[in-house]
Amino acid sequence: MIDTADYIIVGAGSAGCVLAAELSSDPSNNVLLVESGPADRHFLIDMPRGVGKLMAPGNPHIWSYDVTKAGNRGTEKWVKGRAIGGSSSVNGMIYARGFASDYDRWAELGCTGWGWADMVPHFKAMEDHELGETPERGVGGPLRISTHPRKVAGDELCEAVIDAAAEAGTPRVADTNASPQGGIGYQARTIWKGKRQSAAKAFLRPALARKNLTVISDTDVLRILFDGQRASGVEVRDASGVRRIDARREIIVSAGAIQSPKLLQLSGIGPARLLQDLGIAVVHDQPQVGRNLREHFYLQTKYRVKRGSLNHEFAGPRLLWNVLRYVIASSGPMTHAAQELIGYVKTEPALSRPDCQIGVGLYSMGLGPKGLELDKEPGLTIGGYPMHPVSLGEMHIVSADPDAAPYILANYLTDPEDQATAVRLVRYIRKIASQPALAELMIEEMMPGRAVQTDDEILADYLARGGTAYHVAGTCRMGSDAASVVDPLARVRGVSGLRVVDTSIFPELPSGNTNAPAMAAGRNVAMMIRKDR
Numbered sequence: 001m002i003d004t005a006d007y008i009i010v011g012a013g014s015a016g017c018v019l020a021a022e023l024s025s026d027p028s029n030n031v032l033l034v035e036s037g038p039a040d041r042h043f044l045i046d047m048p049r050g051v052g053k054l055m056a057p058g059n060p061h062i063w064s065y066d067v068t069k070a071g072n073r074g075t076e077k078w079v080k081g082r083a084i085g086g087s088s089s090v091n092g093m094i095y096a097r098g099f100a101s102d103y104d105r106w107a108e109l110g111c112t113g114w115g116w117a118d119m120v121p122h123f124k125a126m127e128d129h130e131l132g133e134t135p136e137r138g139v140g141g142p143l144r145i146s147t148h149p150r151k152v153a154g155d156e157l158c159e160a161v162i163d164a165a166a167e168a169g170t171p172r173v174a175d176t177n178a179s180p181q182g183g184i185g186y187q188a189r190t191i192w193k194g195k196r197q198s199a200a201k202a203f204l205r206p207a208l209a210r211k212n213l214t215v216i217s218d219t220d221v222l223r224i225l226f227d228g229q230r231a232s233g234v235e236v237r238d239a240s241g242v243r244r245i246d247a248r249r250e251i252i253v254s255a256g257a258i259q260s261p262k263l264l265q266l267s268g269i270g271p272a273r274l275l276q277d278l279g280i281a282v283v284h285d286q287p288q289v290g291r292n293l294r295e296h297f298y299l300q301t302k303y304r305v306k307r308g309s310l311n312h313e314f315a316g317p318r319l320l321w322n323v324l325r326y327v328i329a330s331s332g333p334m335t336h337a338a339q340e341l342i343g344y345v346k347t348e349p350a351l352s353r354p355d356c357q358i359g360v361g362l363y364s365m366g367l368g369p370k371g372l373e374l375d376k377e378p379g380l381t382i383g384g385y386p387m388h389p390v391s392l393g394e395m396h397i398v399s400a401d402p403d404a405a406p407y408i409l410a411n412y413l414t415d416p417e418d419q420a421t422a423v424r425l426v427r428y429i430r431k432i433a434s435q436p437a438l439a440e441l442m443i444e445e446m447m448p449g450r451a452v453q454t455d456d457e458i459l460a461d462y463l464a465r466g467g468t469a470y471h472v473a474g475t476c477r478m479g480s481d482a483a484s485v486v487d488p489l490a491r492v493r494g495v496s497g498l499r500v501v502d503t504s505i506f507p508e509l510p511s512g513n514t515n516a517p518a519m520a521a522g523r524n525v526a527m528m529i530r531k532d533r
């Protein structure tokens, strides 16, 4: 049983897998990666359309949290991955990097070493992109990326939506990741030959043969242990019980934007008052741990269409046939991500950069007797969210018991600026849906529906129906200011031997989804650590 390592990484998620692979590529480093969840060998992880089942309550590959939306707007469930690969093993496989302006803004906010010029080499080195190499896009890297396939069912509807978006002012582009001024196109996906490409598959598996890398799954890190102000080890629990593992050099927490701040607080790094009230010895009073929580607030609009929808492919005998087709040949609709198209839109032409992301899926759902069910009629979903929310949420532990769920407040759309953007987003989606290019296929808007017209009505509908985009970030904010939780080298302030690297350190959300930025963050910090030595 391993009892010591140079580097202990907590969490085999998007950032953790990249860190483990990069740090262990130096044979003089001895690396231990500890993951709470199980191995990632399940069929549903590989099969892209397995994502719906993976997210179902009780699935052993997820964490599930109750989250207060805001004020008296009730609660919703948030899901995070809990398996080797972390959230990259259960996510929607959209490959979105964010844009230069996001990272340059991080640098402006004090995150030296995180500007676009610093980050683009990491994205490029990670990628093996189907669209080929450009100065800012990579080939030959470990992460295989394909775009949504052409010449498949639904092409006509996809093309009509792209043309309609162009008529509404968002141009068609081949690579949405290379379109900082906005564009719509076929989505880039971490899918290759019909199979999910998680951070585990791309980065960790090829490194597993190394003698200096140990990966243990089904093992919870309960606390970080300190020798004075130095993080010296972790307390872990597996089937055999609770024990200590020592770190000779560093502990790197990559447990995700809920579990990382939770682990810091359980270990004595957090708001002193909260920790004292819970009977936890304070190692470092850090009021910011758990604050600055940011999440994309997602809304679906739904349209009834004449044809092109894939609703019928995912129900009844067609579903069975499609799963069989997948098992035999890794082909068919089960290889598709949940969305076919992605768009970065400016909801006001004068904006300097796109303010909202939209995703287009050739399906539609509604509440049936068994909960959310696919519609029987052909339907189209256009969903989206404001990409740069300024409404801030927070999380904190409510008990010193590591098994107790934390309190999480999303605080969606509490800022008037976010409310205005959300209303403009819905109007923009409607603008796309009403363009001539879609007229021949469109029947009617089902949701929000014709009754929802004024700004107040649109906002009320958004608040009632909107929900998480699964991109929580920001809870261990990185910065150069003394109040930030980690410095630009991702080192936790106030202690030594401890870093945090995952979406929790993002000072703001990037434009779009967060898997690629989390992996790039892992690589960036791995290089910093290697340079440090």
Ligand SMILES: Cc1cc2nc3c(=O)[nH]c(=O)nc-3n(C[C@H](O)[C@H](O)[C@H](O)COP(=O)(O)OP(=O)(O)OC[C@H]3O[C@@H](n4cnc5c(N)ncnc54)[C@H](O)[C@@H]3O)c2cc1C
Residues within 6 Å of the ligand: 010, 011, 012, 013, 014, 015, 016, 034, 035, 036, 037, 055, 079, 080, 081, 082, 083, 084, 085, 086, 087, 088, 090, 091, 092, 093, 094, 095, 096, 219, 220, 221, 222, 254, 255, 256, 257, 259, 260, 263, 469, 470, 471, 472, 501, 502, 503, 504, 513, 514, 515, 516, 518
């Ligand atoms: C359902 C869903 C759909 C998504 N869809 C997309 C998408 O299509 N595209 C995209 O770009 N992004 C998507 N995201 C978001 C993206 O996948 C995540 O933001 C990203 O993977 C987070 O990476 P991370 O390294 O911060 O944490 P994670 O990948 O969540 O990894 C954290 C790991 O730490 C482990 N851990 C936690 N606590 C402990 C502990 N105490 N001890 C040991 N291990 C611990 C967890 O089990 C987990 O494996 C989605 C997320 C979800 C949940």
